[in-house]
Structure formats: C-alpha cells, structure tokens
Amino acid sequence: MTWAPEWAPPVCVTVHHTAVPTGREPQYRHNWPAAVRSVYRFHASSDDGGRGWGDIGYHLVIDPEGVVYQGRSTGVAGHAVFRPGSAAGQVVTAGHVYRANTGNIGVCLIGDFQTGEPTAAALDSLTTVLTALCSALGLDPEGRVRYVNAASSIDLTQPTVTGHRDWEKAAGTTECPGDNLWRRLPELRRRVAAAVGGTTPSGLLSGGSR
Structure with missing residues (x-):
C-alpha cells in the first residue's frame, strides 16, 4: 500500500456497484474474496490499465452473500x-467520487445492478453497514447535508446516504450504482432510519470481514 492515509470529518455515505455482472467472470463466481482482490488490483496498480492509486478506492465492499470486506486502509491493522x-x-479519505472524496464514505456492492438485481443478503448487509455508520457518526439517514470540498471548489447539498450518480455536478455522469440498486435507496434510508435508534452492530467497523 503506497497511498498514505489522510483524514477528514465524516459528512456522508455514497453507495456504489462494481458494474461487473457476477456471472461474467467465472473465476470469481462464488469466490468473492478473489473478486474483491481484483477490484483492489485495478485500483491500486497501474498494470493492465489500472488506476495506480496504491490502494482500493472504497471504504467497504459487500459481496452477494452479504460478507463485508474492509477496503481503503487506515494504516493500522484491525481498524476500518x-x-x-x-x-x-475522522475517516480515511478514499477514492470513489471524483472531486468529492474528503469526508465521503464509499460502500460498494459486487455486481452490475444496471442489468442485474442485488441479492437479499447484500441488501441486508448494506442496511446493517449504513445503520452502523449513521449510528456511530450521528448522521440522519433520511436527511440532507451540505458537502464542501475547498480543494475541488465543490459546495453541494446532498442526501446523507446517496448513490454515486447523485454526484453528477461534481463527478460527471455515471450509471453507478445501477438503476436496480439506486431505486432502492429511499427504502434503504427508511430501514436505516428505523434501525438507527437501536444498538450499533458490533464487529462491522473493526476491520476484516464478517
């Protein structure tokens, strides 16, 4: 890992998809840790047309079976x-929304949800992760926040829990997280809001996977 951690107060959470159908690459089908490593290599390395960032751009990754993986390193093992x-x-700055990464937590589901559907297990884990984050950070999952990034001259009002495509004014046009996940965000926000008053699930933010 060559991307040294930088830190910022948390402002919002953005939901993504990998945009790769889970059946397109049979070597990764039902071998989701390998799929996560593939995303890491594409982001971290410049080999084979990769980004060359030195680390994965998402904070957390969720596979179709609902397993949650740590993404962007904080520099300390066991801390996600x-x-x-x-x-x-403070949260570690990642690389998942162009010009709007500072204080923006990126959660990515494996799959292409422009053409396919997220699994129930992945959606349940996404709800659990969003509940844990909003509870820990005191964020209103159904609210809106002012997002300011002086370095990129961004000043926008956004949903606290948003999809990548909702950042069009900062990052340009994208289909991410796909129609079939994006249309579920209002219901996810409601589910998270109903759960936020409970206990933050243990273990999800301490690193590794579950």
Missing part, C-alpha cells in the same frame, strides 16, 4: 474506515 483513536471523529 475510522482513524484509530478518533472515536469515529
């Missing part, structure tokens, strides 16, 4: 998303 010792006060 948050700066160690910051009590959820």
Whole structure:
C-alpha cells in the first residue's frame, strides 16, 4: 500500500456497484474474496490499465452473500474506515467520487445492478453497514447535508446516504450504482432510519470481514 492515509470529518455515505455482472467472470463466481482482490488490483496498480492509486478506492465492499470486506486502509491493522483513536471523529479519505472524496464514505456492492438485481443478503448487509455508520457518526439517514470540498471548489447539498450518480455536478455522469440498486435507496434510508435508534452492530467497523 503506497497511498498514505489522510483524514477528514465524516459528512456522508455514497453507495456504489462494481458494474461487473457476477456471472461474467467465472473465476470469481462464488469466490468473492478473489473478486474483491481484483477490484483492489485495478485500483491500486497501474498494470493492465489500472488506476495506480496504491490502494482500493472504497471504504467497504459487500459481496452477494452479504460478507463485508474492509477496503481503503487506515494504516493500522484491525481498524476500518475510522482513524484509530478518533472515536469515529475522522475517516480515511478514499477514492470513489471524483472531486468529492474528503469526508465521503464509499460502500460498494459486487455486481452490475444496471442489468442485474442485488441479492437479499447484500441488501441486508448494506442496511446493517449504513445503520452502523449513521449510528456511530450521528448522521440522519433520511436527511440532507451540505458537502464542501475547498480543494475541488465543490459546495453541494446532498442526501446523507446517496448513490454515486447523485454526484453528477461534481463527478460527471455515471450509471453507478445501477438503476436496480439506486431505486432502492429511499427504502434503504427508511430501514436505516428505523434501525438507527437501536444498538450499533458490533464487529462491522473493526476491520476484516464478517
């Protein structure tokens, strides 16, 4: 990993898909850790046309079976998303929305949801992850936030829980996270809002996968 961690106060959460149908690459079908490693290699390495960032651009990745993987490194083993010792006060900057990454937590589901449907297991885990994040950060999942990034001259009002395509004014046009996931975001927000008053699920933000 050559992308040194940088930190910022958390503002919002953005949902993505990998845009690769889960059946297109048979070597990854039902071998989801290999699929996650493939995304990591594409983001981290410049080989074979990769991004060359030095790390994966998402904070968390969810596979079709609902397993949650740590993405962007915080530089400390066993700590995902948050700066160690910051009590959820700062998050590591990743690379998932052009010009709007600071303070923006990226959660990505494996699959292409422009053509396919997310699994029930993946949606359940996404709800659990969003609940954990919103609970830990004191975010209103059905609210809106002002997002300001002085470095890229961005000043927008966005949903607290948003899809990649909703950042068009900052990042340009994209289909991500696909029609079939994006249309579910209002219901996901409602489910998360109903759950936020409960206990934050343990283990999801401590690194690794579940």
